[in-house]
Amino acid sequence: MASNNFQPKPEHKFTFGLWTVGNRGRDPFGDATRATISPTRIVQRLSELGAYGVNLHDNDLIPIDASASERDRIVSEFKKALDDSGMKVPMATTNLFYDAVFKDGAFTSNDARVRLYALQKTMRSMDLGAELGAKIYVFWGGREGAEVDAAKDAREALKWNREALDFLCEYSIDQGYGYKFALEAKPNEPRGDIYLPTTGAMLGFIATLDHPDMVGVNPEVGHEQMSGLNFYHAVAQALEAGKLFHIDLNDQKGPRFDQDLRFGSESIKNLFFLVKLLEESGYEGPRHFDAHSYRSENEDGVWVFAAGCMRNYLIFKEKARQFNEDAEIQALLKEIHAAAPEDSELLGRYSRAKAEKIKTLQLDRTHLAAKPLPYERLDQLTIDLLLGVR
Numbered sequence: 001m002a003s004n005n006f007q008p009k010p011e012h013k014f015t016f017g018l019w020t021v022g023n024r025g026r027d028p029f030g031d032a033t034r035a036t037i038s039p040t041r042i043v044q045r046l047s048e049l050g051a052y053g054v055n056l057h058d059n060d061l062i063p064i065d066a067s068a069s070e071r072d073r074i075v076s077e078f079k080k081a082l083d084d085s086g087m088k089v090p091m092a093t094t095n096l097f098y099d100a101v102f103k104d105g106a107f108t109s110n111d112a113r114v115r116l117y118a119l120q121k122t123m124r125s126m127d128l129g130a131e132l133g134a135k136i137y138v139f140w141g142g143r144e145g146a147e148v149d150a151a152k153d154a155r156e157a158l159k160w161n162r163e164a165l166d167f168l169c170e171y172s173i174d175q176g177y178g179y180k181f182a183l184e185a186k187p188n189e190p191r192g193d194i195y196l197p198t199t200g201a202m203l204g205f206i207a208t209l210d211h212p213d214m215v216g217v218n219p220e221v222g223h224e225q226m227s228g229l230n231f232y233h234a235v236a237q238a239l240e241a242g243k244l245f246h247i248d249l250n251d252q253k254g255p256r257f258d259q260d261l262r263f264g265s266e267s268i269k270n271l272f273f274l275v276k277l278l279e280e281s282g283y284e285g286p287r288h289f290d291a292h293s294y295r296s297e298n299e300d301g302v303w304v305f306a307a308g309c310m311r312n313y314l315i316f317k318e319k320a321r322q323f324n325e326d327a328e329i330q331a332l333l334k335e336i337h338a339a340a341p342e343d344s345e346l347l348g349r350y351s352r353a354k355a356e357k358i359k360t361l362q363l364d365r366t367h368l369a370a371k372p373l374p375y376e377r378l379d380q381l382t383i384d385l386l387l388g389v390r
Protein backbone atom coordinates (compact mmCIF):
# COMPACT_ATOMS: atom_id res chain seq x y z
CA MET A 1 0.00 0.00 0.00
CA ALA A 2 2.95 2.31 0.72
CA SER A 3 3.83 2.27 -2.98
CA ASN A 4 0.48 3.93 -3.81
CA ASN A 5 -0.20 7.34 -2.32
CA PHE A 6 -3.42 7.75 -4.32
CA GLN A 7 -2.23 11.05 -5.75
CA PRO A 8 -4.64 12.26 -8.47
CA LYS A 9 -3.05 13.26 -11.76
CA PRO A 10 -4.51 14.82 -14.92
CA GLU A 11 -4.14 11.44 -16.71
CA HIS A 12 -6.85 10.06 -14.37
CA LYS A 13 -9.27 12.49 -16.04
CA PHE A 14 -10.95 13.70 -12.84
CA THR A 15 -13.30 16.62 -13.38
CA PHE A 16 -15.65 18.66 -11.20
CA GLY A 17 -18.50 20.96 -12.11
CA LEU A 18 -18.06 24.63 -11.24
CA TRP A 19 -21.41 24.18 -9.48
CA THR A 20 -20.14 21.30 -7.33
CA VAL A 21 -17.16 22.76 -5.50
CA GLY A 22 -18.90 26.11 -5.96
CA ASN A 23 -21.96 24.86 -4.04
CA ARG A 24 -22.61 27.24 -1.15
CA GLY A 25 -24.60 24.87 1.04
CA ARG A 26 -28.06 26.25 0.25
CA ASP A 27 -30.93 23.82 0.70
CA PRO A 28 -34.74 24.16 0.65
CA PHE A 29 -34.64 25.02 4.38
CA GLY A 30 -31.65 27.28 4.70
CA ASP A 31 -29.47 29.80 3.00
CA ALA A 32 -25.80 29.64 2.02
CA THR A 33 -23.30 28.68 4.71
CA ARG A 34 -20.12 29.59 2.81
CA ALA A 35 -18.86 32.29 0.48
CA THR A 36 -18.76 32.16 -3.32
CA ILE A 37 -15.56 30.74 -4.78
CA SER A 38 -14.79 32.39 -8.12
CA PRO A 39 -14.53 30.17 -11.22
CA THR A 40 -10.89 31.16 -11.73
CA ARG A 41 -10.03 30.18 -8.16
CA ILE A 42 -11.87 26.88 -8.61
CA VAL A 43 -9.78 26.14 -11.70
CA GLN A 44 -6.54 26.99 -9.91
CA ARG A 45 -7.27 25.02 -6.70
CA LEU A 46 -8.58 21.93 -8.53
CA SER A 47 -5.53 21.91 -10.74
CA GLU A 48 -3.29 22.02 -7.65
CA LEU A 49 -5.19 19.00 -6.32
CA GLY A 50 -4.48 17.03 -9.51
CA ALA A 51 -7.76 17.31 -11.43
CA TYR A 52 -7.94 17.24 -15.22
CA GLY A 53 -10.65 19.79 -15.78
CA VAL A 54 -13.88 21.56 -14.91
CA ASN A 55 -17.36 21.44 -16.42
CA LEU A 56 -20.00 24.11 -16.35
CA HIS A 57 -23.52 25.29 -16.98
CA ASP A 58 -23.70 28.54 -18.96
CA ASN A 59 -24.77 30.46 -15.85
CA ASP A 60 -22.09 28.98 -13.56
CA LEU A 61 -19.77 31.28 -15.48
CA ILE A 62 -21.92 33.96 -17.05
CA PRO A 63 -24.85 35.56 -15.20
CA ILE A 64 -28.13 35.07 -17.05
CA ASP A 65 -28.52 38.83 -17.60
CA ALA A 66 -24.89 39.64 -18.54
CA SER A 67 -24.27 42.03 -21.45
CA ALA A 68 -22.27 40.85 -24.47
CA SER A 69 -19.18 42.76 -23.34
CA GLU A 70 -19.42 41.40 -19.78
CA ARG A 71 -19.73 37.91 -21.21
CA ASP A 72 -16.62 38.33 -23.33
CA ARG A 73 -14.60 39.72 -20.41
CA ILE A 74 -15.61 36.81 -18.14
CA VAL A 75 -14.86 34.22 -20.82
CA SER A 76 -11.42 35.62 -21.56
CA GLU A 77 -10.50 35.74 -17.84
CA PHE A 78 -11.69 32.16 -17.46
CA LYS A 79 -9.74 31.01 -20.51
CA LYS A 80 -6.62 32.59 -19.09
CA ALA A 81 -7.07 30.64 -15.83
CA LEU A 82 -7.47 27.44 -17.88
CA ASP A 83 -4.35 28.18 -19.92
CA ASP A 84 -2.29 29.06 -16.85
CA SER A 85 -3.19 25.78 -15.14
CA GLY A 86 -3.51 23.45 -18.14
CA MET A 87 -7.05 22.58 -17.04
CA LYS A 88 -9.62 21.47 -19.65
CA VAL A 89 -13.38 21.88 -20.07
CA PRO A 90 -14.45 18.51 -21.51
CA MET A 91 -18.18 18.96 -20.86
CA ALA A 92 -20.66 21.82 -20.94
CA THR A 93 -24.37 22.00 -20.21
CA THR A 94 -27.27 24.44 -19.94
CA ASN A 95 -29.02 25.69 -16.86
CA LEU A 96 -32.64 25.02 -17.86
CA PHE A 97 -33.96 24.81 -14.31
CA TYR A 98 -33.07 27.76 -12.07
CA ASP A 99 -34.89 30.70 -13.60
CA ALA A 100 -38.64 31.06 -13.00
CA VAL A 101 -39.25 30.92 -16.76
CA PHE A 102 -38.63 27.15 -16.51
CA LYS A 103 -41.21 26.59 -13.76
CA ASP A 104 -43.18 24.23 -16.04
CA GLY A 105 -40.25 22.77 -17.96
CA ALA A 106 -37.90 23.90 -20.70
CA PHE A 107 -38.12 21.64 -23.78
CA THR A 108 -41.38 20.24 -22.36
CA SER A 109 -43.02 23.45 -21.18
CA ASN A 110 -46.65 23.78 -22.20
CA ASP A 111 -45.73 27.25 -23.50
CA ALA A 112 -44.24 27.14 -27.01
CA ARG A 113 -42.38 30.43 -26.42
CA VAL A 114 -40.68 28.97 -23.35
CA ARG A 115 -39.68 26.01 -25.53
CA LEU A 116 -38.21 28.48 -28.01
CA TYR A 117 -36.36 30.29 -25.22
CA ALA A 118 -34.94 26.93 -24.03
CA LEU A 119 -33.65 26.23 -27.54
CA GLN A 120 -32.16 29.70 -27.82
CA LYS A 121 -30.46 29.45 -24.41
CA THR A 122 -29.10 25.99 -25.20
CA MET A 123 -27.67 27.04 -28.59
CA ARG A 124 -25.91 30.01 -26.98
CA SER A 125 -24.59 27.75 -24.26
CA MET A 126 -23.38 25.24 -26.86
CA ASP A 127 -21.51 28.12 -28.55
CA LEU A 128 -19.85 28.88 -25.20
CA GLY A 129 -18.95 25.23 -24.56
CA ALA A 130 -17.44 24.92 -28.04
CA GLU A 131 -15.39 28.08 -27.44
CA LEU A 132 -13.99 26.46 -24.29
CA GLY A 133 -13.16 23.21 -26.11
CA ALA A 134 -15.97 20.99 -24.77
CA LYS A 135 -16.84 17.91 -26.83
CA ILE A 136 -19.49 16.46 -24.52
CA TYR A 137 -22.79 18.25 -24.00
CA VAL A 138 -24.96 17.12 -21.11
CA PHE A 139 -28.75 17.39 -20.95
CA TRP A 140 -30.24 17.13 -17.49
CA GLY A 141 -33.91 17.99 -17.67
CA GLY A 142 -34.52 18.81 -14.04
CA ARG A 143 -37.73 20.72 -14.81
CA GLU A 144 -38.87 18.37 -17.58
CA GLY A 145 -41.59 16.74 -15.57
CA ALA A 146 -44.89 17.29 -13.88
CA GLU A 147 -46.82 17.41 -10.66
CA VAL A 148 -50.22 17.60 -12.38
CA ASP A 149 -50.60 14.99 -15.11
CA ALA A 150 -53.95 16.51 -16.06
CA ALA A 151 -52.06 19.53 -17.40
CA LYS A 152 -49.81 17.75 -19.88
CA ASP A 153 -50.00 14.62 -21.98
CA ALA A 154 -46.80 12.73 -21.17
CA ARG A 155 -46.60 11.50 -24.79
CA GLU A 156 -46.67 15.10 -25.99
CA ALA A 157 -43.87 15.96 -23.55
CA LEU A 158 -41.73 13.15 -24.91
CA LYS A 159 -42.39 14.36 -28.44
CA TRP A 160 -41.32 17.92 -27.56
CA ASN A 161 -38.24 16.61 -25.82
CA ARG A 162 -37.34 14.53 -28.90
CA GLU A 163 -37.92 17.48 -31.24
CA ALA A 164 -35.59 19.67 -29.17
CA LEU A 165 -32.81 17.08 -29.10
CA ASP A 166 -33.14 16.40 -32.83
CA PHE A 167 -33.01 20.15 -33.48
CA LEU A 168 -29.91 20.59 -31.30
CA CYS A 169 -28.11 17.61 -32.87
CA GLU A 170 -28.60 19.33 -36.23
CA TYR A 171 -27.36 22.60 -34.75
CA SER A 172 -24.16 20.91 -33.52
CA ILE A 173 -23.61 19.28 -36.91
CA ASP A 174 -24.36 22.54 -38.76
CA GLN A 175 -21.86 24.48 -36.63
CA GLY A 176 -19.23 21.73 -36.86
CA TYR A 177 -19.00 21.49 -33.06
CA GLY A 178 -18.57 17.71 -32.98
CA TYR A 179 -20.50 17.38 -29.74
CA LYS A 180 -21.61 14.07 -28.28
CA PHE A 181 -24.81 14.54 -26.26
CA ALA A 182 -25.15 12.78 -22.90
CA LEU A 183 -28.64 12.51 -21.37
CA GLU A 184 -28.88 12.41 -17.58
CA ALA A 185 -31.84 10.77 -15.88
CA LYS A 186 -33.30 11.53 -12.46
CA PRO A 187 -36.59 10.21 -11.09
CA ASN A 188 -37.79 13.37 -9.30
CA GLU A 189 -36.53 16.59 -7.65
CA PRO A 190 -37.09 19.34 -8.42
CA ARG A 191 -40.24 18.10 -10.24
CA GLY A 192 -42.65 15.70 -8.55
CA ASP A 193 -41.89 13.32 -11.40
CA ILE A 194 -39.28 13.85 -14.10
CA TYR A 195 -39.85 12.31 -17.54
CA LEU A 196 -37.43 9.51 -18.54
CA PRO A 197 -36.56 8.79 -14.90
CA THR A 198 -33.78 6.21 -15.25
CA THR A 199 -30.74 5.55 -17.42
CA GLY A 200 -32.59 2.57 -18.89
CA ALA A 201 -35.49 4.85 -19.91
CA MET A 202 -32.98 7.23 -21.54
CA LEU A 203 -31.43 4.38 -23.52
CA GLY A 204 -34.85 3.45 -24.87
CA PHE A 205 -35.58 7.07 -25.80
CA ILE A 206 -32.24 7.57 -27.59
CA ALA A 207 -33.12 4.85 -30.09
CA THR A 208 -36.07 7.02 -31.23
CA LEU A 209 -33.94 10.09 -32.10
CA ASP A 210 -32.86 11.22 -35.57
CA HIS A 211 -29.15 10.94 -34.69
CA PRO A 212 -28.94 8.11 -32.14
CA ASP A 213 -25.20 7.72 -32.74
CA MET A 214 -24.54 11.23 -31.41
CA VAL A 215 -26.47 10.65 -28.21
CA GLY A 216 -25.57 8.59 -25.14
CA VAL A 217 -26.12 8.79 -21.40
CA ASN A 218 -24.67 10.51 -18.34
CA PRO A 219 -25.72 8.25 -15.45
CA GLU A 220 -25.43 9.61 -11.92
CA VAL A 221 -24.86 7.35 -8.90
CA GLY A 222 -27.38 9.06 -6.62
CA HIS A 223 -30.08 9.39 -9.26
CA GLU A 224 -30.31 5.64 -9.86
CA GLN A 225 -30.10 4.99 -6.13
CA MET A 226 -33.01 7.39 -5.53
CA SER A 227 -35.05 4.81 -7.45
CA GLY A 228 -33.54 1.96 -5.45
CA LEU A 229 -31.57 0.71 -8.46
CA ASN A 230 -28.10 -0.84 -8.72
CA PHE A 231 -25.84 1.81 -10.27
CA TYR A 232 -23.22 -0.71 -11.33
CA HIS A 233 -25.90 -2.51 -13.39
CA ALA A 234 -27.12 0.73 -15.00
CA VAL A 235 -23.60 1.67 -16.07
CA ALA A 236 -22.91 -1.84 -17.33
CA GLN A 237 -25.95 -1.61 -19.59
CA ALA A 238 -24.85 1.79 -20.90
CA LEU A 239 -21.32 0.54 -21.57
CA GLU A 240 -22.57 -2.60 -23.24
CA ALA A 241 -24.72 -0.47 -25.54
CA GLY A 242 -21.71 1.76 -26.38
CA LYS A 243 -23.60 4.66 -24.78
CA LEU A 244 -21.56 5.71 -21.77
CA PHE A 245 -20.57 9.20 -22.95
CA HIS A 246 -20.10 10.76 -19.49
CA ILE A 247 -20.64 9.84 -15.84
CA ASP A 248 -21.68 11.75 -12.70
CA LEU A 249 -19.96 10.26 -9.68
CA ASN A 250 -21.20 10.93 -6.17
CA ASP A 251 -22.88 8.99 -3.38
CA GLN A 252 -26.23 8.68 -1.67
CA LYS A 253 -27.83 7.00 1.35
CA GLY A 254 -30.54 5.03 -0.41
CA PRO A 255 -33.85 6.22 -1.84
CA ARG A 256 -34.50 9.74 -0.55
CA PHE A 257 -33.73 13.30 -1.70
CA ASP A 258 -30.70 13.81 -3.97
CA GLN A 259 -27.75 14.05 -1.60
CA ASP A 260 -24.75 14.42 -3.96
CA LEU A 261 -22.38 13.09 -1.30
CA ARG A 262 -18.61 12.72 -1.63
CA PHE A 263 -17.86 9.83 -4.00
CA GLY A 264 -17.27 6.59 -2.12
CA SER A 265 -18.40 7.89 1.25
CA GLU A 266 -21.41 5.54 1.55
CA SER A 267 -21.93 2.80 -1.07
CA ILE A 268 -18.54 1.19 -0.77
CA LYS A 269 -19.16 -2.22 -2.35
CA ASN A 270 -21.34 -0.97 -5.22
CA LEU A 271 -18.88 1.80 -6.09
CA PHE A 272 -15.94 -0.59 -5.91
CA PHE A 273 -17.61 -2.69 -8.61
CA LEU A 274 -18.38 0.48 -10.54
CA VAL A 275 -14.75 1.64 -10.58
CA LYS A 276 -13.58 -1.86 -11.44
CA LEU A 277 -16.05 -1.87 -14.33
CA LEU A 278 -15.02 1.57 -15.60
CA GLU A 279 -11.33 0.75 -15.42
CA GLU A 280 -11.71 -2.61 -17.15
CA SER A 281 -14.18 -1.47 -19.82
CA GLY A 282 -11.86 0.84 -21.74
CA TYR A 283 -14.07 3.84 -20.86
CA GLU A 284 -11.93 6.85 -21.73
CA GLY A 285 -14.24 9.70 -20.78
CA PRO A 286 -13.92 12.03 -17.81
CA ARG A 287 -14.48 10.75 -14.28
CA HIS A 288 -16.72 13.62 -13.29
CA PHE A 289 -17.76 14.33 -9.71
CA ASP A 290 -21.25 15.80 -9.44
CA ALA A 291 -21.26 16.08 -5.68
CA HIS A 292 -20.85 18.75 -3.09
CA SER A 293 -19.39 19.20 0.34
CA TYR A 294 -21.50 18.96 3.50
CA ARG A 295 -23.30 22.17 4.36
CA SER A 296 -21.32 22.31 7.59
CA GLU A 297 -18.00 22.92 5.77
CA ASN A 298 -16.19 26.14 4.95
CA GLU A 299 -13.98 26.54 1.86
CA ASP A 300 -11.16 24.47 3.37
CA GLY A 301 -13.64 21.64 3.81
CA VAL A 302 -14.63 21.94 0.16
CA TRP A 303 -11.07 21.13 -0.92
CA VAL A 304 -10.92 18.22 1.54
CA PHE A 305 -14.16 17.01 -0.07
CA ALA A 306 -12.76 17.34 -3.62
CA ALA A 307 -9.53 15.56 -2.73
CA GLY A 308 -11.59 12.82 -1.02
CA CYS A 309 -13.67 12.12 -4.15
CA MET A 310 -10.53 11.54 -6.22
CA ARG A 311 -8.75 9.63 -3.47
CA ASN A 312 -11.66 7.23 -3.02
CA TYR A 313 -11.78 6.56 -6.76
CA LEU A 314 -8.06 5.73 -6.75
CA ILE A 315 -8.42 3.51 -3.67
CA PHE A 316 -11.17 1.54 -5.42
CA LYS A 317 -8.96 1.30 -8.50
CA GLU A 318 -6.14 -0.14 -6.40
CA LYS A 319 -8.59 -2.55 -4.72
CA ALA A 320 -9.73 -3.70 -8.17
CA ARG A 321 -6.13 -4.48 -9.05
CA GLN A 322 -5.77 -6.48 -5.80
CA PHE A 323 -9.04 -8.31 -6.52
CA ASN A 324 -7.75 -9.36 -9.94
CA GLU A 325 -4.44 -10.55 -8.47
CA ASP A 326 -5.88 -12.36 -5.49
CA ALA A 327 -5.24 -16.07 -6.09
CA GLU A 328 -8.05 -17.30 -3.85
CA ILE A 329 -10.63 -14.98 -5.37
CA GLN A 330 -9.55 -15.82 -8.89
CA ALA A 331 -9.64 -19.57 -8.18
CA LEU A 332 -13.22 -19.22 -6.93
CA LEU A 333 -14.20 -17.26 -10.02
CA LYS A 334 -12.64 -19.92 -12.22
CA GLU A 335 -14.64 -22.59 -10.44
CA ILE A 336 -17.87 -20.57 -10.77
CA HIS A 337 -17.40 -19.89 -14.49
CA ALA A 338 -16.09 -23.30 -15.51
CA ALA A 339 -17.91 -24.70 -18.57
CA ALA A 340 -17.35 -27.69 -20.85
CA PRO A 341 -16.27 -26.47 -24.34
CA GLU A 342 -19.02 -28.47 -26.05
CA ASP A 343 -21.64 -26.69 -23.90
CA SER A 344 -20.21 -23.25 -24.67
CA GLU A 345 -20.29 -24.01 -28.37
CA LEU A 346 -23.98 -24.80 -28.25
CA LEU A 347 -24.84 -21.45 -26.67
CA GLY A 348 -24.89 -18.15 -28.54
CA ARG A 349 -26.25 -17.56 -32.00
CA TYR A 350 -29.22 -19.56 -33.25
CA SER A 351 -28.94 -22.29 -35.86
CA ARG A 352 -31.52 -24.96 -36.64
CA ALA A 353 -28.92 -27.66 -35.98
CA LYS A 354 -28.15 -26.21 -32.56
CA ALA A 355 -31.83 -25.98 -31.69
CA GLU A 356 -32.32 -29.65 -32.58
CA LYS A 357 -29.28 -30.63 -30.56
CA ILE A 358 -30.29 -28.63 -27.48
CA LYS A 359 -33.77 -30.16 -27.54
CA THR A 360 -32.31 -33.66 -27.30
CA LEU A 361 -29.67 -32.98 -24.60
CA GLN A 362 -29.87 -35.01 -21.40
CA LEU A 363 -30.05 -32.17 -18.84
CA ASP A 364 -30.64 -33.41 -15.31
CA ARG A 365 -32.16 -30.44 -13.53
CA THR A 366 -31.91 -31.97 -10.06
CA HIS A 367 -28.21 -32.54 -10.60
CA LEU A 368 -27.78 -29.02 -11.99
CA ALA A 369 -29.64 -27.47 -9.09
CA ALA A 370 -27.45 -29.34 -6.58
CA LYS A 371 -24.23 -27.70 -7.78
CA PRO A 372 -22.79 -25.65 -4.93
CA LEU A 373 -22.03 -21.98 -5.62
CA PRO A 374 -19.39 -20.51 -3.31
CA TYR A 375 -20.86 -16.99 -3.36
CA GLU A 376 -20.76 -16.53 0.41
CA ARG A 377 -17.02 -17.19 0.40
CA LEU A 378 -16.45 -14.96 -2.60
CA ASP A 379 -18.42 -12.07 -1.16
CA GLN A 380 -16.69 -12.36 2.23
CA LEU A 381 -13.29 -12.30 0.52
CA THR A 382 -14.42 -9.13 -1.28
CA ILE A 383 -15.45 -7.59 2.03
CA ASP A 384 -12.15 -8.59 3.68
CA LEU A 385 -10.32 -7.00 0.78
CA LEU A 386 -12.36 -3.78 0.85
CA LEU A 387 -12.02 -3.44 4.61
CA GLY A 388 -8.27 -3.85 4.35
CA VAL A 389 -7.86 -7.01 6.43
CA ARG A 390 -6.75 -9.09 3.47
Ligand code: GCO
Pocket: 093, 138, 139, 140, 184, 186, 220, 248, 258, 290
Ligand atom coordinates in the same frame (compact mmCIF):
# COMPACT_ATOMS: atom_id res chain seq x y z
C1 GCO B 1 -28.84 17.49 -10.13
C2 GCO B 1 -28.10 17.13 -11.39
C3 GCO B 1 -27.29 18.24 -11.94
C4 GCO B 1 -26.78 17.95 -13.34
C5 GCO B 1 -26.17 19.18 -13.89
C6 GCO B 1 -25.45 18.97 -15.18
O1 GCO B 1 -29.45 16.60 -9.62
O2 GCO B 1 -28.80 18.63 -9.69
O3 GCO B 1 -27.33 16.01 -11.13
O4 GCO B 1 -26.22 18.49 -11.08
O5 GCO B 1 -25.87 16.92 -13.36
O6 GCO B 1 -27.19 20.12 -14.07
O7 GCO B 1 -26.28 18.62 -16.14
Ligand code: MN
Pocket: 220, 222, 223, 258, 259, 260, 290
Ligand atom coordinates in the same frame (compact mmCIF):
# COMPACT_ATOMS: atom_id res chain seq x y z
MN1 MN C 1 -27.60 14.73 -8.22
Ligand code: MN
Pocket: 140, 184, 220, 248, 290
Ligand atom coordinates in the same frame (compact mmCIF):
# COMPACT_ATOMS: atom_id res chain seq x y z
MN1 MN D 1 -25.73 15.17 -12.20
